[in-house]
Amino acid sequence: MTTKAEETRERILNAALQLFREKGFDETTMRDVAAAAEMATGAAYYYFRSKEELVMALYVRSTEEKRTFLPAAVERSKDLKKRLRVIIDANFEQFADHRRLFRALARIGMDPSHALSPFAKETAPMRDEGIDYFRTALDGTKVPKDIAEFLPRLLWLYQVGLIFFWVYDESPSQRRTERLVDGTLEIIVRLIQLSSLPLIGPLRKRVASLVRDVSE
Amino acid sequence: MTTKAEETRERILNAALQLFREKGFDETTMRDVAAAAEMATGAAYYYFRSKEELVMALYVRSTEEKRTFLPAAVERSKDLKKRLRVIIDANFEQFADHRRLFRALARIGMDPSHALSPFAKETAPMRDEGIDYFRTALDGTKVPKDIAEFLPRLLWLYQVGLIFFWVYDESPSQRRTERLVDGTLEIIVRLIQLSSLPLIGPLRKRVASLVRDVSE
DNA sequence: CATTAGTTTTGAACGTGTTCAAATCTGACG
DNA sequence: CGTCAGATTTGAACACGTTCAAAACTAATG
Numbered sequence: 001m002t003t004k005a006e007e008t009r010e011r012i013l014n015a016a017l018q019l020f021r022e023k024g025f026d027e028t029t030m031r032d033v034a035a036a037a038e039m040a041t042g043a044a045y046y047y048f049r050s051k052e053e054l055v056m057a058l059y060v061r062s063t064e065e066k067r068t069f070l071p072a073a074v075e076r077s078k079d080l081k082k083r084l085r086v087i088i089d090a091n092f093e094q095f096a097d098h099r100r101l102f103r104a105l106a107r108i109g110m111d112p113s114h115a116l117s118p119f120a121k122e123t124a125p126m127r128d129e130g131i132d133y134f135r136t137a138l139d140g141t142k143v144p145k146d147i148a149e150f151l152p153r154l155l156w157l158y159q160v161g162l163i164f165f166w167v168y169d170e171s172p173s174q175r176r177t178e179r180l181v182d183g184t185l186e187i188i189v190r191l192i193q194l195s196s197l198p199l200i201g202p203l204r205k206r207v208a209s210l211v212r213d214v215s216e
Numbered sequence: 217m218t219t220k221a222e223e224t225r226e227r228i229l230n231a232a233l234q235l236f237r238e239k240g241f242d243e244t245t246m247r248d249v250a251a252a253a254e255m256a257t258g259a260a261y262y263y264f265r266s267k268e269e270l271v272m273a274l275y276v277r278s279t280e281e282k283r284t285f286l287p288a289a290v291e292r293s294k295d296l297k298k299r300l301r302v303i304i305d306a307n308f309e310q311f312a313d314h315r316r317l318f319r320a321l322a323r324i325g326m327d328p329s330h331a332l333s334p335f336a337k338e339t340a341p342m343r344d345e346g347i348d349y350f351r352t353a354l355d356g357t358k359v360p361k362d363i364a365e366f367l368p369r370l371l372w373l374y375q376v377g378l379i380f381f382w383v384y385d386e387s388p389s390q391r392r393t394e395r396l397v398d399g400t401l402e403i404i405v406r407l408i409q410l411s412s413l414p415l416i417g418p419l420r421k422r423v424a425s426l427v428r429d430v431s432e
Numbered sequence: 433c434a435t436t437a438g439t440t441t442t443g444a445a446c447g448t449g450t451t452c453a454a455a456t457c458t459g460a461c462g
Numbered sequence: 463c464g465t466c467a468g469a470t471t472t473g474a475a476c477a478c479g480t481t482c483a484a485a486a487c488t489a490a491t492g
Contacts, residue, residue, distance in 0.1 A: 005440080041443070164326055168328055179429040246449060257472085258452080265450095
């Protein structure tokens with residue numbers, strides 16, 4: 001509420017993130033974090049409901065940061081592939097320093113009933129924001145009506161998958177992820193372009209109804 | 217080693233699985249398990265390195281069970297779609313009673329460095345066995361050379377994805393998973409059949425080199 | 433200034449997964 | 463039978479995430 005409380009929260013978060021980077025998530029205890037922020041253990045829990053929530057706070061932080069530059073960066077090019085690339089790279093760049101840390105979130109990752117999952121109702125605002133970037137990226141690209149409604153969500157899902165892959169990618173400089181992005185992006189863009197061809201109609205309709213059925 | 221030890225191990229495992237089903241994974245403590253198996257807490261750790269390993273033991277059990285019927289069941293039909301269906305359904309049927317329990321494994325799920333992950337080197341034998349079912353399922357189907365080498369692995373990966381989806385699918389009787397399997401299987405089989413067409417050559421080559429690049 | 437309601441901070445205590453040194457058991461060998 | 467090495471079992475102890483009742487602080491009100 002007050003700036004004082006905000007500052008304390010920040011102090012804890014910064015102490016935590018530094019420790020996480022230095023020692024790793026599992027190796028850092030909440031007692032360490034509280035001590036580094038010069039307070040009692042319990043105080044940290046006054047500001048963060050759990051240890052994992054500290055990581056989530058980083059995620060929130062970067063979501064806010066994206067808002068300041070990503071929309072403009074997407075508009076900069078008219079080429080769909082480049083636009084998608086910009087969105088995807090933004091994540092990797094923002095999280096680069098904390099890649100190993102994100103494994104802590106990945107543990108939760110898939111469970112939609114966990115408040116910190118990208119699929120949880122609690123994270124819906126951030127999710128919607130992420131989906132919207134893809135929606136605007138598709139602006140100006142010819143996309144058949146029946147898949148247009150859910151294509152942004154599908155691309156967002158694809159991006160979540162990429163992040164998971166990246167988190168566990170131990171190849172030097174995460175080269176494998178780079179190759180994966182290069183390759184899949186090319187294929188995806190090509191498929192989107194092909195999807196307007198009449199020949200592809202039946203297959204496209206099948207995909208469309210599949211997505212509808214599965215989303216309920 | 218001895219049968220005596222085997223029996224004790226089984227006793228602990230059965231006690232654990234019953235408790236897991238009755239109360240859930242998180243709600244069951246190792247003290248509960250040991251008590252139900254009529255031994256001291258530490259004893260359980262003599263036979264299982266961790267609580268999660270109890271769930272893994274169930275996974276191992278069902279892998280062994282699959283060996284007894286799945287190969288024959290796959291051969292029963294010549295139709296690729298039916299064959300894949302048999303493999304996929306085998307998992308769901310075996311785990312049906314323990315679906316919620318598998319969330320405990322799903323937490324580990326993605327981390328290849330975790331011994332219990334489907335991607336870990338420790339689980340390589342089970343993984344290879346799973347991949348082999350798909351290899352034999354493809355026997356008799358026309359598949360271009362360049363994708364034949366990794367198609368079984370890709371299908372196995374697809375199946376792992378389905379299991380994750382299923383684990384978190386709370387729709388009645390997991391209908392959404394059912395629809396997902398129906399739809400994706402149809403599309404996959406169709407794509408495999410199309411993949412031999414000369415028109416598809418370039419796209420296929422692109423996919424092939426992507427998979428090769430990413431696998432390193 | 434004194435009172436009071438709210439916010440923040442404290443640190444002991446709790447529950448649980450896991451470890452470990454010591455105790456007990458088992459069976460092979462002289 | 464007695465001894466000894468190894469396998470098994472014990473239960474206390476540890477570490478760490480988390481909770482919570484009580485203490486300390488803050489600021490608005492009379």
